[in-house]
Amino acid sequence: MTTLLVTHQACFGHDPGRQHPERPARLKAILAALEAPEFAALERRAAPLAQVEQLARVHAQFYVDRVLQAIPSSGYAAFDPDTIVSPGSGEAALRAAGAVVAAVDAVVAGEARNAFCAVRPPGHHAEAARAMGFCLFNNVAVGAEQARKVHGLARVAVVDFDVHHGNGTQHMFDLFYASTHQWPFYPGTGAADETGVGNIVNVPLAPMSGSPEFRAAMGDVVLPALRHFRPDLLLISAGFDAHVDDPLASLRLVEADYEWVTRELMAVADECCRGRIVSTLEGGYDLPALAASAAAHVRALMGD
Ligand SMILES: [Zn+2]
Secondary structure, X not given: OOEEEEEOHHHHHOOOOOOOOOOHHHHHHHHHHOOOHXXXXXXXXXXXXXXXXXXXXXXXXXXXXXXXXXXXOOOOEEEEOOEEEOOOHHHHHXXXXXXXXXXXXXHHOOOOOEEEEOXXXXXXXXXXXXXXXXEOOOHHHHHHHXXXXXXXXXXXXXXXXXXXXXXXXXXXXXXXXXXXXXXXXXXXXXXXXXXXXXXXXXXXXXXOOEHHHHHHHHHHHHHHHHHHHOOOEEEEEEOOOOEOOOOOOXXXXXXXXXXXXXXXXXXXXXXXXXXXXXXXXXXXXXHHHHHHHHXXXXXXXXXX
């Protein structure tokens, strides 16, 4: 069965400024790595624009309108000191969310086993009515609601291994959310005692934690909880900023950890839902580490 790669040229058009770590070169590095011959079997699809009603399943309608109206015709506009938009940001954000929607549709329809959405801006910090942390729309939550509302899937899970806690996803998505993240750290949420109604699993990791701590958090806590939940579809917030080389954070993962966790998540998806996984890019700011880590993740998704 196929692995989809969903992306769009418009995602290069979101430019938060020359000094900003969440820059177009991130996506360029990932797509260049995925041009290697071993990735020739990927089925490449262009991301459609998300529709406003798809975004409004998780965001306030007034917020969706406000984001799109705030896109400048030249120069920059800022939602907060970190979250800056340029003239191309509106289409990029709509393509980023639309990629996850399209990937969910394709995987649920059986057109592919799994999918990776190589998109930006990222999404997991975006709240129902607030842009923050480089994020405008919560791409993974929009995809999760597509699975639920359009395809009628009752048990949709999100697992987030970005180094930051996905505050927005945790707040807006009420089925199953599990996250490993550096702690204490931006955005301040994600304490172990934030468990919702038993549907939220947070495993904070101390600065300088590496492979052993990450694999224990996943193996002892997240994966058993995910197996217990028995997802009909698994979504992954795939941030690669827990890598040892990442300049924004202080965890010490390596490419092999991303390959490992992807294979472990695939094993659960194989048991529960015929392997159905939709993964979407979140963070990752050291270009070589990001490219190699994303390649390791996609290599695993394409594997047996
Ligand atoms: Zn991050």
